[in-house]
Amino acid sequence: MKALANRSLLAGCLITGLVALMALVSFLWTPYDVTKLVVADRTQAPSLIHWFGTDHFGRDIASMIMVGARNSIAVALVAVGIGMGIGVPLGLFAAARGGLADEALMRLNDLVFAFPALLSAIMITAIFGPGAINAIIAIGIFNVPVFARVARAGALSVWPREFILAARAAGKSQTLITVEHILPNIANQLLVQGTIQFALGILAEAGLSYLGLGAQPPMPSWGRMLFDAQTRMTVAPWMALFPGMAIVITVLGLNLLGDGIADLLDPKSRRRR
Amino acid sequence: MTAYLAKRLAIAAITLALASVVVFAMLEIVPGDPARVMLGMNASETQVAQLRQQMGLDGGPVQRYLHWAGNLLSLDFGRSYTYSVPVIDLVTERLAVSLPLALIALALSTAIAIPVGLYAASRRGKTGDVISMGAAQLGVAVPNFWFALLLVYLFAVWLRWLPAGGFPGWGAGIWPALKALLLPALALALPQAAILARVTRSALVDVLSEDYIRTARAKGMPWRRVLWGHALRNALIPVVTIMGLQFAFLLAGTIIIENVFYLPGLGRLIFQAITQRDLIVVESVVMLLVATVIAVNLIVDLSYALVDPRLRSRA
Numbered sequence: 001m002k003a004l005a006n007r008s009l010l011a012g013c014l015i016t017g018l019v020a021l022m023a024l025v026s027f028l029w030t031p032y033d034v035t036k037l038v039v040a041d042r043t044q045a046p047s048l049i050h051w052f053g054t055d056h057f058g059r060d061i062a063s064m065i066m067v068g069a070r071n072s073i074a075v076a077l078v079a080v081g082i083g084m085g086i087g088v089p090l091g092l093f094a095a096a097r098g099g100l101a102d103e104a105l106m107r108l109n110d111l112v113f114a115f116p117a118l119l120s121a122i123m124i125t126a127i128f129g130p131g132a133i134n135a136i137i138a139i140g141i142f143n144v145p146v147f148a149r150v151a152r153a154g155a156l157s158v159w160p161r162e163f164i165l166a167a168r169a170a171g172k173s174q175t176l177i178t179v180e181h182i183l184p185n186i187a188n189q190l191l192v193q194g195t196i197q198f199a200l201g202i203l204a205e206a207g208l209s210y211l212g213l214g215a216q217p218p219m220p221s222w223g224r225m226l227f228d229a230q231t232r233m234t235v236a237p238w239m240a241l242f243p244g245m246a247i248v249i250t251v252l253g254l255n256l257l258g259d260g261i262a263d264l265l266d267p268k269s270r271r272r273r
Numbered sequence: 274m275t276a277y278l279a280k281r282l283a284i285a286a287i288t289l290a291l292a293s294v295v296v297f298a299m300l301e302i303v304p305g306d307p308a309r310v311m312l313g314m315n316a317s318e319t320q321v322a323q324l325r326q327q328m329g330l331d332g333g334p335v336q337r338y339l340h341w342a343g344n345l346l347s348l349d350f351g352r353s354y355t356y357s358v359p360v361i362d363l364v365t366e367r368l369a370v371s372l373p374l375a376l377i378a379l380a381l382s383t384a385i386a387i388p389v390g391l392y393a394a395s396r397r398g399k400t401g402d403v404i405s406m407g408a409a410q411l412g413v414a415v416p417n418f419w420f421a422l423l424l425v426y427l428f429a430v431w432l433r434w435l436p437a438g439g440f441p442g443w444g445a446g447i448w449p450a451l452k453a454l455l456l457p458a459l460a461l462a463l464p465q466a467a468i469l470a471r472v473t474r475s476a477l478v479d480v481l482s483e484d485y486i487r488t489a490r491a492k493g494m495p496w497r498r499v500l501w502g503h504a505l506r507n508a509l510i511p512v513v514t515i516m517g518l519q520f521a522f523l524l525a526g527t528i529i530i531e532n533v534f535y536l537p538g539l540g541r542l543i544f545q546a547i548t549q550r551d552l553i554v555v556e557s558v559v560m561l562l563v564a565t566v567i568a569v570n571l572i573v574d575l576s577y578a579l580v581d582p583r584l585r586s587r588a
Contacts, residue, residue: 111291114289114570115292119525119559122528123547203416210418226419226422234430248415
């Protein structure tokens with residue numbers, strides 16, 4: 001079973017690495033300029049010249065997918081950063097203090113979970129205007145309670161352990177114990193949750209930009225490309241096929257990576273898979 | 274049990290009250306005068322003043338919140354500015370599309386996920402397990418709106434079996450209406466089914482290693498009965514929890530899916546209301562969706578307290 005776990009880790013690393021590489025390369029080189037409209041080349045089927053075909057403005061879809069990867073990764077990554085940056089300290093604080101602080105955090109969690117994330121993201125972007133930054137904030141806010149919950153649950157299971165008791169007996173403060181002992185012990189769980197939220201962020205960003213609330217044109221985004229493809233399914237199905245596959249492959253890669261890390265770190269989880 | 278019930282109800286009520294404050298505050302921070310935003314720059318001062326009065330914008334924030342929340346409690350959601358009808362009428366009309374859509378999706382997702390999860394768990398480690406869980410892994414990664422586009426291409430454009438979008442209304446007969454909801458429901462259901470199948474399998478694998486399963490097997494009970502009668506029943510708690518959570522996803526998912534299929538449901542209503550800045554509709558529909566999510570979570574909590582007496586005492 002260990003080989004299987006490693007296989008999923010390997011596949012996850014490989015796919016995620018390739019997508020990240022594609023996004024990085026797009027800063028330096030893309031097969032075609034994604035801002036250049038070539039009306040004569042519009043809705044061309046995939047060929048050796050345009051691997052994934054062209055869209056209704058004659059833009060090369062492969063190039064747009066490369067640049068779109070940048071946008072998706074950036075939005076999801078920063079949203080995970082926001083979630084971790086705020087959620088983890090909150091969760092650690094609640095676990096360390098307990099009592100009222102803990103109860104307040106749990107109620108806050110209930111509150112945020114009552115709002116379906118996409119609904120709130122749509123509201124936030126609608127109120128503050130569409131754009132990549134607001135999409136990041138909207139997705140980021142909903143990562144906060146997720147990380148708070150994971151950090152709290154992880155920390156609560158570490159606090160009763162003996163080495164923590166030893167640290168307390170040595171006169172270390174709650175903050176110091178949290179930073180020196182609790183955090184390193186829950187880092188793995190946070191990493192696994194991070195890859196899951198990263199994948200969900202990619203899906204959420206695609207959904208928001210499909211609705212026109214994410215990155216704005218001329219910046220290509222995978223969701224927006226699917227929106228443009230929708231009314232042209234009969235004449236240019238490749239316009240929908242390739243950006244969708246890009247999303248699926250990226251999310252699949254991240255999920256495999258998360259599963260692989262979880263299996264590697266927690267032998268118990270391997271049994272269930 | 275009474276104490277557990279009271280605690281859960283109190284938490285739900287507090288969450289609902291806090292949620293109403295959040296929704297109210299969110300629309301308070303819309304830049305500019307909401308009445309002016311809704312009416313556009315060409316509206317006359319009288320029109321703006323009228324709408325301000327209708328929206329109860331003239332008092333202080335606390336007074337306005339209490340007025341709004343009080344109206345919500347008596348199911349008075351106000352009047353939609355763009356549609357010029359009471360919001361409650363709009364909501365009832367749209368629910369006739371969204372509720373069946375979400376329920377069909379939930380039914381489809383369960384009908385796919387439970388057998389797949391059962392199959393995979395009972396074939397653990399074998400080819401059938403690897404293939405079905407591989408498919409589930411893929412299903413989790415598929416954005417529902419992309420899957421919707423593929424379904425439209427296959428069943429509407431290519432095979433011409435089902436409509437590509439629109440809704441004829443229940444007045445046109447049950448079959449045409451169901452046909453219009455089938456593809457959207459399938460698009461909503463697939464990614465949820467993939468998640469649910471994984472959860473079902475994982476819960477079953479845990480249960481199947483329990484002693485009582487070995488006992489049941491040892492006394493010669495047929496495998497099928499062990500699986501359905503003992504294992505599935507005991508694995509249901511995580512499955513039901515995820516189903517409850519999924520209901521919220523399904524509701525939110527209708528916003529995108531109803532847009533893909535041009536369905537006149539609640540999701541499309543809220544999206545249109547947001548783009549048209551019909552804040553009265555936005556406030557009410559968001560509150561309604563949030564209240565539904567809280568209610569479903571409450572029901573899930575209570576339902577597994579009924580299933581598992583240990584949870585009651587722990588509360």
